[in-house]
Amino acid sequence: MDAPNPKRPCHAPPVTSSLENPCSLPSAQGFNQSNIDMTISSFLSLSDLPLFASPLSIGCSFDRVLDKVIPSAAGTSHDEFEQDRFLDRTLQLASVLYKSTERCIRKRATLKNSISWPLLPELTIKVFSMLDTKSLMQASACCTMFNKCAMDRVCYSHIDLTPAAEHVDNGVVCRMIHRAGKELRSLKLGSIYPSAGSTSLLTRSCLTPLTFSQGFAGGYLRSLHLYHLRMMDGESLSPVLSACLNLTDLKIVGFVSGRGLNPLEQLGLLTRNCRLIENLFIEIYNSAGRITDSSLLEFGDNFPNLISLSLLCFRLNDAIAQKLIKGFRHLKHINLSRSPVISGCFLRGLGLCCKDSPLETLILCNCNSLKEREVLLFLNSLLDGDFKSIRLIDVSNNQGLVSDDEGSSSSGPRFPIEELKKQRPDVTFVAIFESQSSSSRGGIFRGQLFLYF
Amino acid sequence: MSEGEMAIIKPEMMKSYIWLETADGSIQQVEQEVAMFCPMICQEVIQKGVGSSKNYAISLPQRVNPAMLSLIFDYCRFHQVPGRSNKERKIYDEKFIRMDTKRLCELTSAADSLQLKPLVDLTSRALARIIEGKTPEEIREIFHLPDDLTEEEKLEPLKNTMDDPRIRLLNRLYAKKRKELKEREKLKNVEVEEHVDERSVDDLLSFINGRDHKVVKTSKSKKKNKKRKEQKNGTSMGTCEASEKDSKHNHPSKSRSAEVVDNTSSSLGDVSNLLSMEDDIFTPKTEFEDGYIDDEIDPALKEMLDREVEDFARRLNSSWVLSIGQERQPVHFSINGNGATRRLTGPAAGHK
Numbered sequence: 001m002d003a004p005n006p007k008r009p010c011h012a013p014p015v016t017s018s019l020e021n022p023c024s025l026p027s028a029q030g031f032n033q034s035n036i037d038m039t040i041s042s043f044l045s046l047s048d049l050p051l052f053a054s055p056l057s058i059g060c061s062f063d064r065v066l067d068k069v070i071p072s073a074a075g076t077s078h079d080e081f082e083q084d085r086f087l088d089r090t091l092q093l094a095s096v097l098y099k100s101t102e103r104c105i106r107k108r109a110t111l112k113n114s115i116s117w118p119l120l121p122e123l124t125i126k127v128f129s130m131l132d133t134k135s136l137m138q139a140s141a142c143c144t145m146f147n148k149c150a151m152d153r154v155c156y157s158h159i160d161l162t163p164a165a166e167h168v169d170n171g172v173v174c175r176m177i178h179r180a181g182k183e184l185r186s187l188k189l190g191s192i193y194p195s196a197g198s199t200s201l202l203t204r205s206c207l208t209p210l211t212f213s214q215g216f217a218g219g220y221l222r223s224l225h226l227y228h229l230r231m232m233d234g235e236s237l238s239p240v241l242s243a244c245l246n247l248t249d250l251k252i253v254g255f256v257s258g259r260g261l262n263p264l265e266q267l268g269l270l271t272r273n274c275r276l277i278e279n280l281f282i283e284i285y286n287s288a289g290r291i292t293d294s295s296l297l298e299f300g301d302n303f304p305n306l307i308s309l310s311l312l313c314f315r316l317n318d319a320i321a322q323k324l325i326k327g328f329r330h331l332k333h334i335n336l337s338r339s340p341v342i343s344g345c346f347l348r349g350l351g352l353c354c355k356d357s358p359l360e361t362l363i364l365c366n367c368n369s370l371k372e373r374e375v376l377l378f379l380n381s382l383l384d385g386d387f388k389s390i391r392l393i394d395v396s397n398n399q400g401l402v403s404d405d406e407g408s409s410s411s412g413p414r415f416p417i418e419e420l421k422k423q424r425p426d427v428t429f430v431a432i433f434e435s436q437s438s439s440s441r442g443g444i445f446r447g448q449l450f451l452y453f
Numbered sequence: 454m455s456e457g458e459m460a461i462i463k464p465e466m467m468k469s470y471i472w473l474e475t476a477d478g479s480i481q482q483v484e485q486e487v488a489m490f491c492p493m494i495c496q497e498v499i500q501k502g503v504g505s506s507k508n509y510a511i512s513l514p515q516r517v518n519p520a521m522l523s524l525i526f527d528y529c530r531f532h533q534v535p536g537r538s539n540k541e542r543k544i545y546d547e548k549f550i551r552m553d554t555k556r557l558c559e560l561t562s563a564a565d566s567l568q569l570k571p572l573v574d575l576t577s578r579a580l581a582r583i584i585e586g587k588t589p590e591e592i593r594e595i596f597h598l599p600d601d602l603t604e605e606e607k608l609e610p611l612k613n614t615m616d617d618p619r620i621r622l623l624n625r626l627y628a629k630k631r632k633e634l635k636e637r638e639k640l641k642n643v644e645v646e647e648h649v650d651e652r653s654v655d656d657l658l659s660f661i662n663g664r665d666h667k668v669v670k671t672s673k674s675k676k677k678n679k680k681r682k683e684q685k686n687g688t689s690m691g692t693c694e695a696s697e698k699d700s701k702h703n704h705p706s707k708s709r710s711a712e713v714v715d716n717t718s719s720s721l722g723d724v725s726n727l728l729s730m731e732d733d734i735f736t737p738k739t740e741f742e743d744g745y746i747d748d749e750i751d752p753a754l755k756e757m758l759d760r761e762v763e764d765f766a767r768r769l770n771s772s773w774v775l776s777i778g779q780e781r782q783p784v785h786f787s788i789n790g791n792g793a794t795r796r797l798t799g800p801a802a803g804h805k
Contacts, residue, residue, distance in 0.1 A: 109599030117598075118516075118558040123565055123577065130581035141589040143598040 066090065110144050117145060124149040133160045133176075156180035162227060165191030169201035177209040177217050184220045190227030190253070202229060204236040215243030223249035230256060234266045247274045251281040263314060265295035268302055277303050281335075283312035291320055300327035308361075310335035318346035325350060325359070332358050332389075337365035343402075344374025350387075359387060363394040372401035375431075379416055383423055396432035471498065472510035475519050480510050483526050490529035492568040514566040521556075521563040528572055550579040554595055557583075 046058060069083045119127070128136055128150055140150030149155075156179045161168045168189070177184060189207075191200070206229075210218035221244045226232065233256045241247070250271065257263035263284050271277065280303065291314070306328045316324075316339045325334060325346075336342060342364065350357070364370055375395055382390065395401065420427060471488040474480045488494045488504075497511045498504050504511040513522070531537070531545050550557065557576055564572040584592055593600060 106599075106601040106603070109601040113599050113601070118555075118562045120562065120565065123561055123573070126573075127561075127577045127580045127584070130578055131584060135585045135587070138587060138589050139584050139592055141602065142592045142596075142600075144601050146592075146598070147602065 106144075113143055113145055121149055125152045125154055128152070128155045129157060131155070133158075134163050151179065153179055153181045153183045157183045158186045159184070160186075160188040162188050162190060162192050162225075165194075165200065165227075166198050167201070170203055170206045173202070173206050174209045180217070180220075182220055184217050186223035186225075186249075187221060188225040188227070190225075190229045192227045192253075194228045200229065200231070202231065204231050204233070207232070207236075207240040211239050211243040215245070218243030219245055221247060223247070225249075225251040226253065228254040230254060232256065234258065234261075234270060237270055241270045242273045245273055246276055248276050249279040250274065250277055251279070253281070253283045255282050255284045257284050262291055262295050264291045264299050264311075268295060268299040272298075272302055275302065276305060278305050279308040280306060281308075281310040281312075282314075283310075284314060286313070291316060293320075293323075296320060296323055296327070300324070303328065306331055308333035308335075310337075310363075311339075312336075313338045315339065315341060317341050318343055322346035322349045325357075330358060333361040333363075334359065335361070335363040335365075337363055337367065339364075339367050341369050342367045344370045344378070347374055347378040347381075357387060358389050360389050361392045362390065363392070365394055365396045366398055367395075368397070368399060368402075370395060370397065370401055372403045375401065376415060379420060379429070382427065383416065383419055390427060392428045392430070394430040396430055398434055400433045401431075469505075471504040472507050473504065473522070474510040474512045475517055475522060476513065476515045477518065479519055480507060481519065481522065482507075484530075486533050487526050487529045490533040490569070491525070492570075494567065516559075516566045517563040518559070521559055524556075524560055525563060525567065525569065525572065529569075532571070546575055550575060554580070554583060555597075558596075 066087070069086055117124075124146070128139060128146075129152075131139065133156075136150055136155055140147045156176055159176050159180065161173065161176070173189065177187070189202070191198070210221065218240065224244060224247060237252075241250075255263065255267075257266050263282075267282060271280075300323070307330055309324065309328065309331060310333075311324075312335065314336070316336060321336060321339075321342055325331060344364070344367075350359075378393075381387070415429070415431070417429070420429060469485045470482040471485050471494065472480060472482050473488065473494070489498065493514075494504070494511060503509045517525075528549060531549075532542060537545075552560075557579060561573060561576040561580065564576060583595065587595070592598070
């Protein structure tokens with residue numbers, strides 16, 4: 001038996017397969033599309049015959065035809081080559097048929113889905129716009145209809161890429177910002193709980209899509225939260241924040257201030273365009289860098305509308321803290337936790353001039369120099385009627401407050417809790433001092449938990 | 454019944470009913486206050502005066518079937534009573550949406566066609582809560598969706614199918630034009646620009662036109678067109694002042710591309726795809742993968758597109774672009790005339 005020439009059809013009885021490879025069309029002469037289509041459709045309609053077992057089955061027919069290729073006794077090397085080619089091509093054909101069938105199945109499924117899905121695309125998009133980013137991505141991988149609906153810009157209004165922090169790279173951020181377009185409102189990036197070994201795929205320029213075309217996307221952004229993006233220093237943040245003119249909420253956990261540089265000054269420079277900021281939360285890694293008065297002034301000028309201020313781990317002293325609170329006229333919430341040198345005497349000064357201050361929340365957690373005496377004075381001033389708006393005071397500290405008498409093992413800080421409850425029932429005072437091992441500091445209240453409401 | 458007689462009869466008898474006919478022909482009657490809670494029914498009653506009797510029943514949209522209608526009226530009946538507290542309403546809502554997902558979807562659809570916004574919001578949120586946190590297989594199972602994505606499409610949910618190579622090239626074109634415009638401004642060579650404007654936009658349009666047909670077929674043509682475009686780029690030149698003129702290019706090319714794209718054969722695309730094009734247009738460098746979409750715009754979507762573009766142009770503060778937009782003639786470069794004269798009188802005149 002001659003090995004069939006791959007370029008010409010097999011001259012086999014019509015029962016068996018006689019396929020031409022559509023891909024080799026250019027090289028085959030004299031075949032047109034309709035001939036091939038007819039041959040293929042007559043082949044595919046052969047499925048009436050049982051597929052297995054009986055000698056009439058298609059499986060046996062296939063075997064018969066292909067067995068013709070197996071060389072009998074003496075075959076030349078050229079013959080072998082031809083046979084190999086033939087068999088390879090047959091495999092190719094089988095795979096092309098398979099893929100084509102799969103495509104057809106998919107198309108049919110899509111069509112059926114688009115008919116049977118009860119919601120209009122707008123409604124589907126509306127539902128998707130209520131999903132968080134991760135769920136949105138999962139939904140978009142379900143079917144083509146969901147995929148298309150998930151592309152709508154409204155779904156990307158609030159982008160939260162923090163759950164999948166280790167997989168997010170610049171391209172992802174870029175695409176999402178682009179998809180959001182005019183609807184971009186908030187962006188959260190980074191890993192909220194950074195694990196020690198993981199490195200981020202993001203680079204310094206991950207936020208530059210916000211600056212494209214004169215800050216088109218950045219101008220729509222209202223809220224930006226960056227968590228532990230160590231690679232983003234002041235220089236890379238500067239163009240981004242300049243583009244985000246309408247930002248009202250900025251949170252940077254893990255702000256990298258340069259060594260020895262004044263972090264407040266840096267912040268002031270970075271955010272000088274964002275005059276609408278109402279909520280500012282900055283946590284820096286190391287509290288080095290002196291803070292000067294002039295930088296404070298600038299900082300204060302930048303944010304006339306500031307309502308909530310959190311500066312964690314900053315090396316603020318009491319004078320600066322006082323100026324900060326006095327400087328922002330609408331300030332309602334202040335959080336200066338983990339400031340190493342604050343002793344609390346700024347609270348005294350506040351009472352004198354801030355009887356009507358709008359301050360509602362004061363949080364000084366884990367300020368290791370915070371004196372118990374100052375807190376006491378502050379509470380007393382509350383009882384005198386100062387700070388009418390205050391609602392929450394938190395001075396919890398792992399290591400307890402610094403007390404005046406060294407080495408005293410008093411039963412606890414003597415805060416006037418009962419009077420506070422009576423006179424200012426709307427105030428919540430939180431002071432959790434968990435027990436810590438070791439420490440020779442005075443005034444540690446071991447094993448005692450104080451929580452006042 | 455006269456007023457006097459009605460006074461003796463029990464209050465329930467005095468309720469007026471509205472007659473409604475669903476798409477399948479069945480006619481129901483509902484108390485008036487309940488039915489009027491739906492804006493769409495309210496509108497029909499007030500504007501057209503139908504619904505007062507069986508013969509003049511309000512015909513409801515197709516998506517509302519009798520079962521959904523009764524559900525909706527249960528909702529309306531509860532909520533239209535003004536005396537209920539917010540908490541009560543919330544509790545009722547929570548209980549109300551406990552049904553299987555298919556019915557929930559149908560209910561959302563029906564509520565939307567009756568324009569009952571609070572119910573639409575409620576059901577949408579319920580659906581969103583169902584989808585949240587689930588894997589694609591689970592979601593497919595719940596909603597009986599077919600698995601019709603290819604493997605690679607599944608692995609790349611962030612693939613931007615709006616990455617059109619023509620957009621990237623357009624971007625580069627714009628970027629180059631902007632640069633050259635700045636140079637031109639320094640030279641103050643206005644007349645040449647007028648001429649150049651026409652050609653450059655023309656190039657753009659024919660470029661888009663050419664691209665549409667070719668991109669659909671083979672990938673080789675991409676390179677061909679790239680070369681062609683680069684050549685044109687070399688000859689024709691820059692035009693606008695800063696960002697204002699971006700919209701000028703954008704707009705005529707948009708209006709043209711809308712028509713042009715009409716002609717290409719393609720699968721369905723959303724308006725949102727094209728709309729985001731105008732946003733994508735402004736990215737100088739992006740790392741999109743190669744790929745293209747086929748867009749088809751029918752007239753209804755074209756309307757939306759025009760509105761979007763006008764809004765966009767307004768945003769860029771160019772009033773003369775708007776006036777041109779209304780003409781919507783492909784080769785109407787009176788733009789240039791206006792633009793040029795405006796520029797002659799100084800930058801201030803160019804602003805709204």
